[in-house]
Amino acid sequence: MSSSNHFNQGSRFLASKPRNEVDAKEEIFRIEGNTTFATNYGRWLEKHNKLICEIRSALNDEVVDDKLVFLIDISLKHYLEFSEMKTSDVSNVAWCTAADQSLWWIGGFRPSKLLQVIVPQLQHSCSQQQLSDICNLVQSCEQVEYALARGMEKLHQILHNATTEGERGLKLTSAPQQMRFLKQANDVRQEFLHRLCGLLTNSQYAEFLLCLGECLYNPSSSL
Secondary structure, three states: OOHHHHHHHHHHHHHOOOHHHHOOHHHOEOOOOOHHHHHHHHHHHHHHHHHHHHHHHHHHOOOOHHHHHHHHHHHHHHHHHHHHHHOOOHHHEOEOOOOOOOOEEEOEEOHHHHHHHHHHHHHHHOOHHHHHHHHHHHHHHHHHHHHHHHHHHHHHHHHHHHHHOOOHHHHHOOHHHHHHHHHHHHHHHHHHHHHHHHHOOHHHHHHHHHHHHHHHHOOOOOO
8 A cells, every 4th residue: 555545544434433522622621620821822822823824825926934933843843832831730621532533632632643633634745655654653652652642541541430439539549650651642643753853854844834734733624
């Protein structure tokens, strides 16, 4: 199977999933009474939207690579701030853990599935070698995602059993364990973003960041 067919099949599969699985952008976080978190996220999103506009303008103006490199670097740092903000309070995180085809995962996006959604829009500018390298990255992400998802599922089962049996105290002590899984998932996402940056040209990665912003943070997106 060719690299392009691999991504096309992945995108068709996701397109067939219920909208509440593929396009549940509002479910990245459950902001329940935490006004500080809501305020910080609002500020982060405002800056994120400004960065997306700057990247789009730079691509349209065909600016030199130095400008794109600067914007890409700022965007990667901004996503790192996003990860750090999430770990401030695990009660705000939507814990999507199942090792299935869902785009959403432990506290955010699932790298392997995100690529299957976005890459079909970029493959017109990618070489066969790039597509092959990206396929290898998908497989690498899938292995790590599966291991973390299994660990989270086991923890959730323990918590479910404890709640059923009336051992509610165990649930209160599980936050550090959930935090470790969230930090590991955030590390996977950060590593993924940096590794993909090394596989694409500056303009290709800038296009990827535009698609990423549309896919994850634009409620009107059709992705």
